[in-house]
Amino acid sequence: MEVGVNGGMNYQHARNDMQQSGNRDTWMFNYGGNIVLNLPWNMQFSSDISQQSRRGYDDKSMNTNELIWNAQISQNFLKQKNATVSVQWFDILKQRSSISRNYSATNRSDTWTNAIHSYVMVHLIYRFNLMGNKEARAAGMGNMNGGWGGEGRGGWGGGRGGRF
Numbered sequence: 001m002e003v004g005v006n007g008g009m010n011y012q013h014a015r016n017d018m019q020q021s022g023n024r025d026t027w028m029f030n031y032g033g034n035i036v037l038n039l040p041w042n043m044q045f046s047s048d049i050s051q052q053s054r055r056g057y058d059d060k061s062m063n064t065n066e067l068i069w070n071a072q073i074s075q076n077f078l079k080q081k082n083a084t085v086s087v088q089w090f091d092i093l094k095q096r097s098s099i100s101r102n103y104s105a106t107n108r109s110d111t112w113t114n115a116i117h118s119y120v121m122v123h124l125i126y127r128f129n130l131m132g133n134k135e136a137r138a139a140g141m142g143n144m145n146g147g148w149g150g151e152g153r154g155g156w157g158g159g160r161g162g163r164f
Contacts, residue, residue: 001038006050007031012102022108026056032068042076057101066095074123084125091118 009029016022032050039045049069057063074086096117102109 002036003033004035005031005033024056026054028052028054042081044074045072047071059101062099062101064097066097067093068096069093080129082127082129084123084127086123086125088121088123089119090121094118 007030009027012024012026012028014022014024014026030050030052032048034046034048036044036046047070049067052066052068054062054064069092070088070090071092072086072088074084076084094117096115098113098115098117100111100113102111
């Protein structure tokens with residue numbers, strides 16, 4: 001089991017000498033945690049949750065709290081565990097907003113984004129083992145003069161190497 005915590009903060013101090021009404025002190029902060037559980041049968045469950053908050057805006061609709069929760073479960077399979085299927089669910093609580101606001105000393109910028117906030121993704125991942133197993137890689141790297149699995153100084157693919 002792995003457990004983690006995270007957090008962050010962004011403070012924006014904008015001043016306008018021409019229009020005092022354009023002065024802003026805004027805060028964006030977040031905090032949360034995550035967990036990863038290794039389960040029997042080569043399964044893994046992970047989840048993260050974070051509170052994202054904005055403060056300091058004149059427009060009260062911009063002073064928001066968003067609780068964002070994501071989760072994933074994955075299963076390794078096949079003989080060498082080369083394949084993984086995983087299901088991820090993003091924004092389970094459906095609280096992510098589509099608006100952001102940025103201030104500077106001379107302007108205000110509002111951005112709306114069309115997005116699908118809560119959704120599920122299914123992944124199928126297959127890992128190709130092009131470099132061989134651990135022992136083959138160790139033998140090849142440990143014997144650079146003899147090539148992959150060769151002996152002596154026969155070079156790459158030189159068979160038994162050094163013995164003509």
